[in-house]
Amino acid sequence: MDNTDTQAIKDELEKYGWNLDNFNYANPSRSHMFYIRDYRFDNVQVIAHDICDFDIIKTIPGITVKDCIGVIGNAMYKLSHKKPFMDDERKNFLAALIKYTIESQNYKLWHYQSPPDEQLHFSINIYKSSSPKLFPRMITLRPFIFPCDDLMHTPEEVISYSNAIYQHDQEHHPDWFK
Numbered sequence: 001m002d003n004t005d006t007q008a009i010k011d012e013l014e015k016y017g018w019n020l021d022n023f024n025y026a027n028p029s030r031s032h033m034f035y036i037r038d039y040r041f042d043n044v045q046v047i048a049h050d051i052c053d054f055d056i057i058k059t060i061p062g063i064t065v066k067d068c069i070g071v072i073g074n075a076m077y078k079l080s081h082k083k084p085f086m087d088d089e090r091k092n093f094l095a096a097l098i099k100y101t102i103e104s105q106n107y108k109l110w111h112y113q114s115p116p117d118e119q120l121h122f123s124i125n126i127y128k129s130s131s132p133k134l135f136p137r138m139i140t141l142r143p144f145i146f147p148c149d150d151l152m153h154t155p156e157e158v159i160s161y162s163n164a165i166y167q168h169d170q171e172h173h174p175d176w177f178k
Contacts, residue, residue: 009048017154018046021079026050032120033152034097036072037162040128040139041080044155044162049094051119063096065103071096073139076126100124104143121148125162127169127176140176142169 005027010020012028031048038045075093078085085093101107101122110120125142146153146161153161170177 012151013046013048016150016152017156018152021045026053028151032122033148034101035121035123035153035158035162036076036126037123037158038076038080038126039166040126041077043076043080044158045076045079046152046155046158047094047097048152049098051117054098063099065100068096068100068103069139069141072100072124072141073126100141101143106143106145110145119148119151121146121153123158123162123165125165125169127166129176142166142176 006020009027013020026048027050028048030052031050032054034047034049036045036047037043071092075085075089075096077083078089101120102111107120107122114120123144123146125144127140127142129138129140142165144161144165
């Protein structure tokens with residue numbers, strides 16, 4: 001990717017209130033958008049992943065959903081603490097994020113109902129779990145999809161939606177927070 005492409009992507013992300021970082025080198029207009037709200041570190045992250053590459057990376061033999069949870073949690077820890085990623089860590093994170101996404105019931109329903117070229121806006125809330133027997137990775141991931149009438153959601157929209165889901169989960173799944 002040349003500097004002109006990088007600058008165009010940076011400008012597009014900034015228009016919506018996001019920054020260019022380790023995972024936003026895909027053009028948002030040709031990408032599925034992932035929003036991660038990590039309640040452990042009060043961090044919100046957007047990740048743009050090229051739609052064309054989505055099908056290529058989605059099948060990784062041997063990786064389980066539990067593995068994906070650990071990889072996603074560790075990556076968000078690094079992002080929250082501004083720690084650098086090695087190339088293989090970046091690839092593993094994206095692979096785990098996509099694998100986790102396609103294994104979710106949210107994605108399966110969305111994929112069944114949506115036209116093939118529709119942009120996905122997939123969100124994950126990360127909650128700290130204090131129940132290691134139920135959640136050995138010590139976190140709970142809560143996926144959800146919320147439609148977007150624009151290219152991407154702003155950080156404020158992501159925070160608002162994720163807070164609504166968080167409040168719902170505290171009410172209906174108190175065991176996740178004990």
